[in-house]
Amino acid sequence: MSSPFHPDYNPLIRKLESVFTLTDDERQALETLPMQVAVLKDHQDIVREGDQPSRACLILSGFACVYKMTAHGKRQIVSFTIAGDIPDLQSLHLKVLDNSVSTISPCRVGFIPHEALHDICLRYPRIGAAFWRETLIDAAIFREWVMNVGQREGVSRMAHVLCELVVRLRAVDLVEDHVCDLPITQVEFADALGFTPVHVNRVLQQMRADGLIETQGTRLRIPDWDKLKQVGEFDPTYLHLVREDVAA
Numbered sequence: 001m002s003s004p005f006h007p008d009y010n011p012l013i014r015k016l017e018s019v020f021t022l023t024d025d026e027r028q029a030l031e032t033l034p035m036q037v038a039v040l041k042d043h044q045d046i047v048r049e050g051d052q053p054s055r056a057c058l059i060l061s062g063f064a065c066v067y068k069m070t071a072h073g074k075r076q077i078v079s080f081t082i083a084g085d086i087p088d089l090q091s092l093h094l095k096v097l098d099n100s101v102s103t104i105s106p107c108r109v110g111f112i113p114h115e116a117l118h119d120i121c122l123r124y125p126r127i128g129a130a131f132w133r134e135t136l137i138d139a140a141i142f143r144e145w146v147m148n149v150g151q152r153e154g155v156s157r158m159a160h161v162l163c164e165l166v167v168r169l170r171a172v173d174l175v176e177d178h179v180c181d182l183p184i185t186q187v188e189f190a191d192a193l194g195f196t197p198v199h200v201n202r203v204l205q206q207m208r209a210d211g212l213i214e215t216q217g218t219r220l221r222i223p224d225w226d227k228l229k230q231v232g233e234f235d236p237t238y239l240h241l242v243r244e245d246v247a248a
Contacts, residue, residue: 159232
């Protein structure tokens with residue numbers, strides 16, 4: 001498992017190379033993208049619904065989420081975001097954001113000017129196609145989450161999201177032997193799954209008792225990957241990851 005703090009570790013490059021092999025020129029272009037790096041605390045908004053940003057945010061390390069708020073102040077998390085993700089990439093073409101992005105844990109975030117992203121897409125069409133592909137996968141994840149919240153219940157709903165996170169984290173070398181860091185609170189899982197925090201607690205207790213998961217602090221271990229996939233009705237096809245077979 002590569003360290004996210006190793007100087008040669010670039011989660012965006014790692015993510016793209018899980019799909020295709022970059023040429024030396026493409027890799028150099030990505031490595032030299034102008035980027036303002038900020039270290040953000042947990043539970044801090046990166047961008048807000050209604051913003052008209054001139055730059056996109058790349059998660060370099062840590063966990064974040066995409067969410068929307070009701071008029072009465074209730075939050076619905078619509079996806080979790082990990083290292084290598086650009087959760088507001090759609091802002092390249094959609095000028096007003098229709099969702100917010102917030103940190104879950106402390107994060108390192110790289111802010112890349114839209115102008116630089118437009119330029120690299122024009123100069124390197126394969127990178128442009130890869131970014132377009134990422135927005136399509138984001139849409140696929142949203143569809144799967146609608147299915148998960150709308151039709152699955154209890155342990156199955158939680159198991160599905162945990163399977164997704166493990167596969168996505170593995171694609172950027174943040175999983176080893178089905179063990180990973182997962183600093184997502186029960187309140188955040190509740191906002192993502194349509195449960196109450198009390199229900200989340202009961203579900204997690206049941207999953208531990210059934211031998212589906214083991215937890216120690218923020219560390220998650222999956223003792224029986226095939227069993228967890230079965231319980232969560234998890235098919236990784238919607239993630240469209242070339243390396244998904246490593247975890248599947």
